[in-house]
Amino acid sequence: MQGEETFDFVVIGAGSSGCVLANRLSEDGKSRVALVEAGPKDSNPWIHVPIGYGKTMWNDRLNWRFHTEPEPTMGGRRIYWPRGRVLGGCSSINGLIVVRGQKEDYDGWAQNGADGWSYDDVLPYFVKLEDNARFAGDPLHGTGGPVTISSIPRKHELIEVIKASAKKLGVPETEDFNGAAQEGVGYYQLTTRNGLRVSAAKAYLSPAAGRPNLSILTETRARRVVFENGRAVGIEVSVDGEVKLLKARHGVILSAGAVQSPHLLMLSGIGPAEHLRANGIGVYIDSPGVGGNLQDHLQLRLLYRCSKPITTNDALNSLIGRLRMGLEYALFRGGPLAIGINQGGLFTRVLPESKTPDIQFHIGTLSADMAGGKVHDYSGFTLSVCQLRPESTGEIRLGSADPLDAPRITANYLATETDRRCAVEGMKFARRLAATAPFSDYVAEEKLPGPGITDDEGLLGFAREYGATIFHPVGTCRIGREDDREAVVDPRLRVRGVDGLWVVDCSVMPRLVSGNTNIPAIMIGEKAADMIREDTLNNSIGRDNAQNSINDGRTQWLGKRELQIVN
Template sequence: MNEAQYDVIVIGAGSAGCAVAARLSEGGKYRVALLEAGPKDTSPWIHLPLGYGKTMWDERVNWKLFTEPDANMGNRRIYWPRGKVLGGSSAINGLIAIRGQAADYDEWANYGGEQWNYRSVLPYFKRLEHFNSDANPAFHGKSGPISVDAIRHKHPLIEAFIQSANAVGIPRNDDFNGPSQEGAGYYHLTTRKGLRSSAAVGYLRPARKRKNLDILTDARVTRIRFDGRRATGVDYLSGGQARSLTARRGVVLSAGAVHTPQLLMLSGVGPAGHLQDHGIPVLNDLSGVGANLQDHLQFRLIFRCNRPISTNDQLNSLFGKMKIGLQWLMTRTGPLAVGINQGGMFASVMPGANRPDVQFHVATLSADMAGGKVHTYSGFTMSVCQLRPESTGTIRLASADPAAQPLINANYLEAELDRRVAIGGIKLARRIARTGPLRGIVDAEILPGDAAQDDASILEFARQNGATIFHPTSTCRMGPADDAGAVVDPNLKVRGLEGLWIADCSVMPRIVSGNTNLPAIMIGEKLADHLRK
């Protein structure tokens, strides 16, 4: 069997993997292969911002994962969409451009040293960004691969939300990635001229013609190959055929917080007892592989409006659909150009909190679940999630078969603090809905509704209705040499092995206070910079 040889093989063309592969292929010094289990990003629904209502359920571009039954969540299995396409989850996400709080990264420095503090990572956030509006140059970049837009056309529902938040003491904030995250305002989006700016669009399109970069789609890696303790290549399936590639310098694993630990364990790297249970020879006993899973759990409050002011009204009418379609075709604006969640807020609900502990996503439409069919009435949604949950879960193998999806035990709401923040966040959302301009718009609270009034019933609503907001992290976290739970060192090299690095959200020692797409890309940029040096 002929094996192509490369300097570096990157597994996974998601947010971080695209950045690593594109940056390493610059200048022609290294020959790079990028392998993606899914197809090319040719679906028009990927590139239309509102199209993730379709890709949320499309098995061609979505892994469509489910958690194991969660005892803390009514024993429900919770749906976890994850991108399986060029661009990974950046091709199917909600487009929200958030970096997290400066304090997040200063805390990371306790695990990875000063190279991970906010001052050190900010230049990478600026490098990846092409901000299309006027912005503070101390915080924003103008020449990066990922296009970021402000929402220029204001929506009356979002304006009412911001003013109602102001009325309860939360300030307006026009830049959540600026000097302070706290406040209410419009999100910045990873879009350009009404189209999605995914990692594949930003990083791979300019790089496709490079002779030293090969992009292989529909190529599902089944195992990382080793010579002794050095990673030397990968085995993968393509078109039903088993194939292999060789890496002269090493392998970068960027398969995401679910599939990165799965691939490590399939390759003999992980908790020894668990690997032995599945008959997998143990190459490197690392207890932290698949441990420390963190995610943002969201609670969706739905309100009915007393006038036709929401996107529901447009989507439920043939004339309305034609109008927003023409608006996008003629001006690249309107609902199709900005996705679902336009408004946001970062605030504190716990006594004594010195920085925001909850995040709101405000959608100008309502549905039974994210990406579902909109309601027939005029409605909107306020989703609230805890920014820094204490509950942690695990990723484990279902079997030694690479085609078997791993076992996701999210373990939501296990920690008492998480339950208290859930109750506080829902109460804050209700308070805002009953204050200021929103009070004059809301006709009824559909969810949670009148039945959930005391803390116990609010918590029960959270257990029965909470769902992921799609931010799994920390399953192969970084740490210093004396940290027994760490999987990678501060330079993202897998401990005890040579020629193997990880670049995705799995390396986060703690989940960031916000959406994870931009932090994932930053991690990819940072690893590529390290490897080039």
């Protein structure tokens, strides 16, 4: 060990939840906070241009670029799982879509052991995080919060005809997927401001950058949590090939995401005992639920050729179109570059037993062989459909005892009959939509699955052959009651069996929410910050320790080869 440094809190992972914690736990000006990120600063320009999602999807420097194990339920394929590896985490490379999920999601959490996480409990934090001018004055929304949420300013001809056809199929038009009811068809709201991405780093770290008590350590790899006498006292990290110890007076917070938070717990000796021993890791706490309960949204992308040259494909495949897009963005921060890939959304029910929407559409005004891939050379668009509440669960497991080895991911998609039925019925609904006027007038050809696939068996085969993640893994360190052996954290997100250790990210979700996960991850960070302050800083010992730990500012915004050892 080459040196050590002491903070009040050490937060691992500068993603959607970790950035919130770094801001909120340091805003008292006293508590000394370290935010540890394996990736670099968010200086790559493609992070900030909304359509740059297609570039960051494959960037080794900004993206962990994981793959699952061969998936038996998906034809033995290894499925690509991009995850953010940069300040802002996945919020710096995602599709920018603002969806909270359904009221019933959070009420279901509370009913099944996540006390304090009902919809009424979390709604104030969704409101708090928002700066949403479109819905100013609406009690379900907020203004003045860190995350700017914008409406798409210009209607698109393709989205308009899809809306008209969806209404004929009984789907109501909506302006707000985060309002009183989620069901509907309309335009998504996005985490953008003036045509630029608003990542968690932009929203939460940039305003806090000048605080002398906040240290942001980039290109610093967490290796394992360090324990003493039943308490987490620090984190072992590597930077420039050297191993260092970051000590934490109040504790360590894992915000590394649904893949890497359980991975770090297992590397630290907290996890299924037999699995740890099989990998040569001593068992600190036998916690069988660590890494289990993995859930994700499976994306089924139906590709179409458009009968009119109005798609983003047309603009990108034309020199004049690219110049027009570039000028519109440079001069007005507008046009396709300012929006990203998916403009329209649709939530509806396809299974008779569903009481609330069970599928979600991401409607893209472009087409490519895979999300973030090169667009096709024809006018094209995509109807991407996913089941909102999959029953199938997978797991995260150690690749080895080496902290630099990637974890093993098994998603186990389409493992239940309900999931298979929902996948097939979702695609059948997409086809009905495409066959309904006026949208049908814009459909020149279904490229995938293609007209040769006509029955349920063929559609399910297509799902197995082409289905991919829509980037929403959750559940691998789930919340639960004290008598629940599979629960990894209690409702205050404290890891069971040890003091001074929390998990704060989407891994704590008991069940996957009905929609995109970025805004829920930020909400989790906001709520957790309040709980952690209540549990530590709001007692007299915590206040005294915090006062004694005022930072002299020498370690703020630390990057690779800049880690200072403060005695």
